[in-house]
Each structure stands twice: as structure tokens, then as C-alpha cells.
Amino acid sequence: MRTQVAIIGAGPAGLLLGQLLQRAGIETVILERRSADYVLGRIRAGVLEQGTVELIARAGCDARLRVEGLPHAGVNLCFGGRRHRIDLAALTAGKEVVVYGQTEVTRDLMEARAAAGARTVYEAAGVHLEGFDRARPVVHFLKGGIAQTLECDFIAGCDGFYGVSRQSVPEGALETFERVYPFGWLGLLADVPPANEELIYVNHEDGFALCSMRSPTRSRYYLQCAADEKVENWSDQRFWDELRRRLDPEAAAALVTGPALEKSIAPLRSFVAEPLRFGRLFLAGDVAHIVPPTGAKGLNLAASDVHYLSEALIEYYGEGSSAGIDAYSTRALARVWKAERFSWWMTSLLHHFPENGRFGHRIQLAELEYLVSSRAAAASLAENYVGLPF
Structure with a gap:
């Protein structure tokens, strides 16, 4: 089997690049x-x-997003029992974010790929990358127990944090930077209307909370919890009671509860691997970097990588120039680190860190008060939240 670009991983990054x-x-x-x-x-x-x-x-996959996506021109910060709205649009010359689930993005991209007749091999086992330091890389894999070989010009590793792509990089060629946070997010998904039409980020003395949504009838809520917490310790009722306790009175009164469709705990970490290019192997998305979800940057940062990598490969095949692929790692990482900074800052601002004590909590409150009273401070949050330009 032969192709021009072999893409490892059929998550949003790999599908969007494809x-x-x-x-x-x-x-x-x-x-x-x-x-x-x-x-x-x-x-x-x-x-x-x-x-x-x-x-x-640009990928031709926005038809359903335009109809079902929920544009948000603002975001809310809740602390000290009060809620404050940050007007994203007013602070960024009309920019906004759109709430549209990653699952839906993936579905749209899958359907577009199938309609184009492009090949995706699911349940490809034992993937092994070879020769990406030479002109003709090869990917070996098993499908249905049968060994197969895929020859290509380039390999795009989009297979997530635990994927084979980063693990294939020679020892010593990769430098990693990581911070693991001492808590996790307990998330609950339910078919109930959102507590508010825009997201609410909560700083509470007992821990962070987030009110989010997937649609006008499906909500996603999160609570900060201990890193070693167990999902089975949290009944639906206990979750709703604790969430209501951390919210401002108006949001607590508007909270509609219901049975959980899904409940899980996600650990939080910041992680970056450098560089993002090794000969004819490129890393993109979660395989290269992880952000805590506080700033809503994970999927967006993967899309950012795809923007730079797709431009570079299109330039290579269209113009015969390698300038784009030579600059890919530097360009992508410059934006990665800015998003890492913002996500770290949001996480540090909104979560309870026991080791910081009462002084640390009062510093958080002082910064939050500054944020909601200073246009310059709010503008900095807003421009990062809606996304820095590519």
C-alpha cells in the first residue's frame, strides 16, 4: 500500500488534517x-x-456546526458567591466561541472523509513507524491479524498522548516539559437544560466548578476533586448537592438536575514535547502537548497544529518548497506555549491548592476582582479565550 501522507490516529486532529x-x-x-x-x-x-x-x-465540514453550534459572546466568572460576565465580543472586536461537542466534530469529519472515498483503517494493531529519517518512511501494522505495510512520503503522528508516534522518536531527540496537578475533574453529563446560557467558571474555597453544555438540552458539569478520588463515591445526588453549594444563588436556583448519562474523573496535567518534527515524522495534537481543560484549549490547540502542518504540506506538494515543513515545529510551538501559559494561568486562578493556604486563596480573589474591574485585564483573558490568531 502506498500514499503521500500517512496519518496515525483518527481523532479530530488526524481527521481534520486528512x-x-x-x-x-x-x-x-x-x-x-x-x-x-x-x-x-x-x-x-x-x-x-x-x-x-x-x-x-475550510475543510468543508461546518454545515451542521453552523446550525447546531451555540455561539457564545461571553463567559462568566463566579467567586465570593457573585457572578461576573466577561464580554468576549466587546473586548475582542466581535470575536466569540462556539459550543459544539468534539464528538460532533469527529462525526462530521468522519462522514466527509467517507464521502470523499478517502481510506481510514480502523482497528489497525501493532503500528510501527520506520525510516522517517530517510526519503521513504514505512508504517507497518496488523489488520485482522494480517501484516500490512504502508509506504509514504511523510508521517503525521496524531495519535494522542499515549500513541506510538512520540514513542517512536529516538531516545535523546525529544525534550519534554510536564506539570501534573494535585487534583482532577469529576465530570457529569446529563440530559438537562444548562444552568446558564453561557459557561460559568467557579472559584470556591472548597474547589473549582464549571457549568458547561453540549446543547440546549444536554449539560456537562465538573467539580474539582482529589486526584485519587473514586467515581463510585459520588452518587448523582451528592454531585448535584455539591455543585449547587459552589454556585452563586441565581445559578444554584436555576440548576436542573437529572440522572447522569456519564460520570468520570479526568486528571489534570500540562505537557509539551519538543521539537515537533523528526525528519519526515511530524507530531500534532495531544501526542505533542496536553493542557488542563480549564482554558478550553485542547481541541483548539490540535487544530492549530493542523493549520500549520496542512499549510506546510500543501506548500510542499504544490510549490516544491520545504520552507513550511522546516518551520512547522517552531511556528506551532510558539502558539502551543502561549496556550499552555493561558491554561496554566486559568487553572492556577480558579482551583483550590491546599498547599497555598489562606494567603493563596486571597491572592486568587484579589486577581479575580482585578479581572472583573479592569478592562485591560479582562481584554487579556478574552483575547486568549477566543483564541490567538494563527
Whole structure:
């Protein structure tokens, strides 16, 4: 089997890259170790930056997003029992974010790829990358127990934090930076209307909370919890009671409860691997970096990588220039680190850190008060939240 670009991983990053390249006349094959149903079943975030929405439109996959997505021109900060709205649009010359679940983005990209007749191999086992330091890389894999080989010009590793792509990089060629946070997010998904039409981020002395949504009838809520907490310790009733306790009175009164469709605990970490290019292997998305979800940057940062990498490959095949692929790692990482900074800052601002004591909590409150009273401070939050330009 032969293709121009072999893409490892059929998550949003791999599918979006494949769609952009396909529309530019560049042949791709995607290899995914899980089934299509498993990929679609993953519960993930759904706040899209304006740049991400525009990139999905460029891929020709925004029809349903435009109809079902929920534009948000503001975001709310709650602390000291009071809620304050940050007017994103007013502070960023009309920019906004759109709430549209990652599962829906994945579904749209999958359907577009199938309609284009592009090949995706699901349940590809034992993926092994070879020769990416030479002109003709090769990807070996098993499908149905039968060994297969995929020859290509380039390999795009989009297979997530635990994927094979980063693990294939020679020892010593990669530098990693990581911070693991001493808490997690307990998340609950329920078919109930949202407590508020825009997201609410909560700083409470007992821990962070977030009110989010997937649609006008489906809500996603989160509570900060201990890193070693167990889901089974949290009944639905206990979750709702604790969430209501951390909210401002108006949001608490508006909270509609119901049975959980899904409940899980996600650990929080910041992680970056450098560089993002090794010969003809490129890293993009979660395989290269992880952000805590506080700033809603995970999916958007993957889209950012795809923007730079797709441009570089289109330039290579269209103009015969390697300038874009040579600059890919530097360009992508410059934006990665800015998003890492923002996500770290949001996490530090809104979560309870026991080791910081009462002094640390009062510093958080002072910064929050400054944020909601200073246009300059609010503008900094807003421009990062809606997404820095590519």
C-alpha cells in the first residue's frame, strides 16, 4: 500500500488534517488502533475558538456546526458567591466561541472523509513507524491479524498522548516539559437544560466548578476533586448537592438536575514535547502537548497544529518548497506555549491548592476582582479565550 501522507490516529486532529489535505489533492491514509464506534464514543470538550471554526469551514465540514453550534459572546466568572460576565465580543472586536461537542466534530469529519472515498483503517494493531529519517518512511501494522505495510512520503503522528508516534522518536531527540496537578475533574453529563446560557467558571474555597453544555438540552458539569478520588463515591445526588453549594444563588436556583448519562474523573496535567518534527515524522495534537481543560484549549490547540502542518504540506506538494515543513515545529510551538501559559494561568486562578493556604486563596480573589474591574485585564483573558490568531 502506498500514499503521500500517512496519518496515525483518527481523532479530530488526524481527521481534520486528512480532510484539508484531501481537498488540496494530497492523498492520505489514516490508521487508527480503535474502532470507529469507540472513537465516536469518547466524551470530550466542545468549546471551539473562532479560528478552529474557520478551519473546519475550510475543510468543508461546518454545515451542521453552523446550525447546531451555540455561539457564545461571553463567559462568566463566579467567586465570593457573585457572578461576573466577561464580554468576549466587546473586548475582542466581535470575536466569540462556539459550543459544539468534539464528538460532533469527529462525526462530521468522519462522514466527509467517507464521502470523499478517502481510506481510514480502523482497528489497525501493532503500528510501527520506520525510516522517517530517510526519503521513504514505512508504517507497518496488523489488520485482522494480517501484516500490512504502508509506504509514504511523510508521517503525521496524531495519535494522542499515549500513541506510538512520540514513542517512536529516538531516545535523546525529544525534550519534554510536564506539570501534573494535585487534583482532577469529576465530570457529569446529563440530559438537562444548562444552568446558564453561557459557561460559568467557579472559584470556591472548597474547589473549582464549571457549568458547561453540549446543547440546549444536554449539560456537562465538573467539580474539582482529589486526584485519587473514586467515581463510585459520588452518587448523582451528592454531585448535584455539591455543585449547587459552589454556585452563586441565581445559578444554584436555576440548576436542573437529572440522572447522569456519564460520570468520570479526568486528571489534570500540562505537557509539551519538543521539537515537533523528526525528519519526515511530524507530531500534532495531544501526542505533542496536553493542557488542563480549564482554558478550553485542547481541541483548539490540535487544530492549530493542523493549520500549520496542512499549510506546510500543501506548500510542499504544490510549490516544491520545504520552507513550511522546516518551520512547522517552531511556528506551532510558539502558539502551543502561549496556550499552555493561558491554561496554566486559568487553572492556577480558579482551583483550590491546599498547599497555598489562606494567603493563596486571597491572592486568587484579589486577581479575580482585578479581572472583573479592569478592562485591560479582562481584554487579556478574552483575547486568549477566543483564541490567538494563527
